[in-house]
Amino acid sequence: MSIEFFDNFKNSKDYVQSLDRGLQVLQSFTTENQLLSVSEVASITGLSRPTARRILLTLEYLGFVFANHGKYALTPKIVTLSNAYLSAQSSSWQFAIPFMQNFANTTGESSSISILDGDKIIYVARVSKKRIMSINLDIGSQLPAFATSMGQVLLAHLPEGELREILKDLNLVKFTENTVESKEELITILKDVQEKGWAGVDQQFENGLRSIAVPIINQQGKVVAAINCSVHAGRVSTEELRNNFLPLLKETSRKIGDLCPIRSY
Amino acid sequence: MSIEFFDNFKNSKDYVQSLDRGLQVLQSFTTENQLLSVSEVASITGLSRPTARRILLTLEYLGFVFANHGKYALTPKIVTLSNAYLSAQSSSWQFAIPFMQNFANTTGESSSISILDGDKIIYVARVSKKRIMSINLDIGSQLPAFATSMGQVLLAHLPEGELREILKDLNLVKFTENTVESKEELITILKDVQEKGWAGVDQQFENGLRSIAVPIINQQGKVVAAINCSVHAGRVSTEELRNNFLPLLKETSRKIGDLCPIRSY
Incomplete structure (x- = not known):
């Protein structure tokens, strides 16, 4: 795959932005940051708060994160x-x-x-x-x-x-x-x-x-x-x-x- | 989180469909199916061929899959x-x-x-x-x-x-x-x-x-x-x-x- 592909891909019609953002949200959880609020995820990823919220809700629906007292954490499903x-x-x-x-x-x-x-x-x-x-x-x-x-x-x-x-x-x-x-x-x-x-x-x-x-x-x-x-x-x-x-x-x-x-x- | 949430979420405006689809594509790779073409991913996930292609290109751009002779495979990045x-x-x-x-x-x-x-x-x-x-x-x-x-x-x-x-x-x-x-x-x-x-x-x-x-x-x-x-x-x-x-x-x-x-x- 060419250098041009990587340089221009984000501007191409093939780029699925929501997927990129969703994977960024998954990667914002670390050993140091096991529990994250919507605002914290937004701040780590640079996404807007509403976008971070929609992604977290979708990940919760899919079973990859769970919510507890306003904070989210990864579930074991991520291991699969x-x-x-x-x-x-x-x-x-x-x-x-x-x-x-x-x-x-x-x-x-x-x-x-x-x-x-x-x-x-x-x-x-x-x-x-x-x-x-x-x-x-x-x-x-x-x-x-x-x-x-x-x-x-x-x-x-x-x-x-x-x-x-x-x-x-x-x-x-x-x-x-x-x-x-x-x-x-x-x-x-x-x-x-x-x-x-x-x-x-x-x-x-x-x-x-x-x-x-x-x-x-x-x-x-x-x-x-x-x-x-x-x-x-x-x-x-x-x-x-x-x-x-x-x-x-x-x-x-x-x-x-x-x-x-x-x-x- | 309530049962209603799970029943209706896919119809709500908070549902990020592309993220769901992207994670489905990642999960379509298994020990038995390590190398998958766009058509095979489409067939396993039930997505259209163009959608499967866009998701695979995005995952390749993000480093989670790589392409080789028309087939895709997961990279070690998935472990992170x-x-x-x-x-x-x-x-x-x-x-x-x-x-x-x-x-x-x-x-x-x-x-x-x-x-x-x-x-x-x-x-x-x-x-x-x-x-x-x-x-x-x-x-x-x-x-x-x-x-x-x-x-x-x-x-x-x-x-x-x-x-x-x-x-x-x-x-x-x-x-x-x-x-x-x-x-x-x-x-x-x-x-x-x-x-x-x-x-x-x-x-x-x-x-x-x-x-x-x-x-x-x-x-x-x-x-x-x-x-x-x-x-x-x-x-x-x-x-x-x-x-x-x-x-x-x-x-x-x-x-x-x-x-x-x-x-x-």
Whole structure:
């Protein structure tokens, strides 16, 4: 889709303004703003009060929000919107599970696959040696890309323009002592990750959590996801991760990537 | 909100039809139908082809779908819509974590809290003795209510009319040998669960998985969630679950419920 499309679309007769506004209203609810009045929604979205009110009433009628003492909140129905996407993603990575299982059995550690969404990674597959059950409750979880090994791998392989856009608005939350502190430091890390073909993160997101990740490259040579191995810092050293686990992780990634069909995303 | 509101809303001037239609289009994508053409979306939603096309173009412009060879698919952006809800839910149950942690430490098993959404349960908190890390990747996972102990507890405490609505459209997927096979059997189980105040599920959803659950009752006496303990069937017997774990689970639930403020949902 062309740049012109995006520049002019809002003026075209195909633009459905009410849908855009409705989705803006849904996105105005956040962890910090769970309960919003009509006026607050109007103020956050920039919509007029009557427009915000009509949209909220429609969303209430459709079951996506509920009203309580003059404030609105999202309902669980909003989860069903993303569930179709997540179960589709999960099923499209199902083929990778046996390879990940083999990795987990050999190393005794867990492995995950994730894709990039803006400045976040989304888990699409996960296998744990310790896990008894096959139900995967982790799919769809989001973590900040910059502080995770899979995220650093995915950011490192972005086209420069896209990376610049993400870095521009990036909020470098200081999760631990080891968290990357500046965009300059992050850019240096990402260059290194791109050159060596893997990322290692030592307790940058959470104390006690250490991981390595490599890209999954599809049949067309494009990075489509990342696969990691995460371990308890008290149990596995960074050297052990790199020397013992990285070669097998690379091999696992290659096997999965070789089966990845060419897709446009 | 009154019944009249729902009956007449579509004819009122407050109804934003394009928003309703846009959300219908988003919901037409499923695991089975990940890629849809304009005509297919029109056929699933009952919208005209030109309307479906305008909505898809708008959703593409907004980043919620992408087009590839004449077919549309959802993008990860759809997950951000539900993320606000889920992180809000997760943070609103954060206060329960220490009680769950105490349960997990005492029993050596994991415990979760979930809420009901139609015929599914949604995980809102989870603590595992075995889990080293505090990041909770499980929040937002959905499981079928009828085949899980938390789901049976939540269904058992629904008002009769609401339960009837859910049972009407319920698809009793046969997950294991032990899965409930008929609506009559399920109703008998739910009556029993309501009377005794807890549910026990032995490998009805997945072989090797056994769990018990009790309701979480808020300060107003209303069931607002369920809490469970799930174990490996090979390690913990149903008797052990009931005799050793149930009393502590009830006590944990009572402590959490006593802190649950009165909310309208």
